[in-house]
Amino acid sequence: xxxxxQFATTTLQPASRRKQRAIWEQRLWKGxxxxxxxxxxxxxxxxxxxxxxxxxxxxxxxxxxxxxxIPNPVRLExxxxxxxxxxFGLYLFNTMRIVILNIVAIVVTASFCGYGFARIRFPxxxxxxxIVLATLMIPYFVLMVPQFxxxxxxxxxxxxxxxxxxxxxxxxxxxxxxxxxxxxxxxxELADAGRIDGCTEFGIYWRIMLPLSKPALATVAIFTFLxxxxxxxxxxxxxxxxxxxxxxxxLATFRGVMKTxxxxxxxxxxxxxxxxxxxxxxAQRYFVDGLVLSGLKG
Numbered sequence: 312x313x314x315x316x317q318f319a320t321t322t323l324q325p326a327s328r329r330k331q332r333a334i335w336e337q338r339l340w341k342g343x344x345x346x347x348x349x350x351x352x353x354x355x356x357x358x359x360x361x362x363x364x365x366x367x368x369x370x371x372x373x374x375x376x377x378x379x380x381i382p383n384p385v386r387l388e389x390x391x392x393x394x395x396x397x398x399f400g401l402y403l404f405n406t407m408r409i410v411i412l413n414i415v416a417i418v419v420t421a422s423f424c425g426y427g428f429a430r431i432r433f434p435x436x437x438x439x440x441x442i443v444l445a446t447l448m449i450p451y452f453v454l455m456v457p458q459f460x461x462x463x464x465x466x467x468x469x470x471x472x473x474x475x476x477x478x479x480x481x482x483x484x485x486x487x488x489x490x491x492x493x494x495x496x497x498x499x500e501l502a503d504a505g506r507i508d509g510c511t512e513f514g515i516y517w518r519i520m521l522p523l524s525k526p527a528l529a530t531v532a533i534f535t536f537l538x539x540x541x542x543x544x545x546x547x548x549x550x551x552x553x554x555x556x557x558x559x560x561x562l563a564t565f566r567g568v569m570k571t572x573x574x575x576x577x578x579x580x581x582x583x584x585x586x587x588x589x590x591x592x593x594a595q596r597y598f599v600d601g602l603v604l605s606g607l608k609g
Contacts, residue, residue: 366390366578373573386574393578401554402561405471409557410539412475417535418528421482425490426516430502440491446484451544459548469551474542486531493527494520533594540587558583 360380365373366389367382394400427433428440462473481487497520505515521528543559550556556564562583565576 362577363581365574366393366581368574370572370574373577389574389578390582393572393575394582396572396575396579397561397564398553399558399561399579399583402556402558405555406540406557406559409471409474409542410536412471413478413539414532414535416475416478417482417486418531419482420479421486421531422490422521422524422528423516424481424487426494426520428487429491429494430515430520431512443481443484443487447488455544455548462549468549469555470549471555473549474539474545482531486534489531490524490527493524497523529594533590536590537587 361378364378364380364382367385367387368379368389369384369386372379372382424443428436428443458473458477462468467473467476501519501523502515505519510518541559542557543563546557546560547563550560562576562579565571565579
């Protein structure tokens with residue numbers, strides 16, 4: 312009897328030791344991973360911290376080395392001077408016009424095209440969808456020159472038309488792909504029930520599928536907002552008059568030939584990036600949904 316108890320004790324001790332070792336190794340890897348994430352977060356946030364700090368400094372203290380992370384003295388008037396240095400109210404209004412038009416155009420047309428590729432059977436559907444996806448591999452700079460020539464001959468230069476009208480024709484390959492993936496994940500029985508009730512194909516899209524696609528709609532709207540808000544190349548190409556400038560172009564005009572008010576530029580940049588930061592904190596789950604939706608049933 313004593314021999315059996317000794318055998319059981321000797322066999323349990325190595326097992327418990329291996330279990331404890333596995334627990335400690337797991338805790339060690341979690342701690343190491345957490346340390347790496349914290350260090351990475353600190354490193355990536357340093358430029359933003361320096362931006363905010365410089366926006367509260369006098370001009371002569373912006374580029375001192377080593378950097379002064381806590382401003383002394385704090386110049387809150389940099390923000391009022393920066394926003395009055397240029398007509399940023401007008402720039403913000405112009406940017407919001409472009410953003411709203413792009414969101415409406417892309418959400419409506421991309422969802423419509425995505426529904427067609429997902430639910431309607433027509434000859435060559437997969438071939439044309441492959442053509443749409445192939446456009447993702449074409450860089451914007453390849454199309455920039457022919458588009459500019461076309462829009463200039465149409466007389467659209469120095470207007471918002473080149474920055475808004477093209478989005479009413481499909482809404483972009485990625486957005487079509489995202490909506491197609493989402494619509495294919497919805498049960499086919501919903502559409503069959505609509506057809507039984509006498510609903511047309513457009514009615515099924517508008518009354519059944521679109522209300523159910525709120526996650527995809529929100530994701531596309533957020534991505535469109537970020538793209539239009541941060542767009543610099545498009546407004547730089549097509550906008551000539553100061554009263555048509557957007558926020559991105561307005562920030563670029565802070566840089567002068569002889570002198571640049573860097574503290575005012577940092578203050579204006581901080582003020583203009585706040586909407587993007589607020590959007591991220593209030594809608595960050597939709598950013599993750601955008602990655603998840605693109606991997607749904609194909």
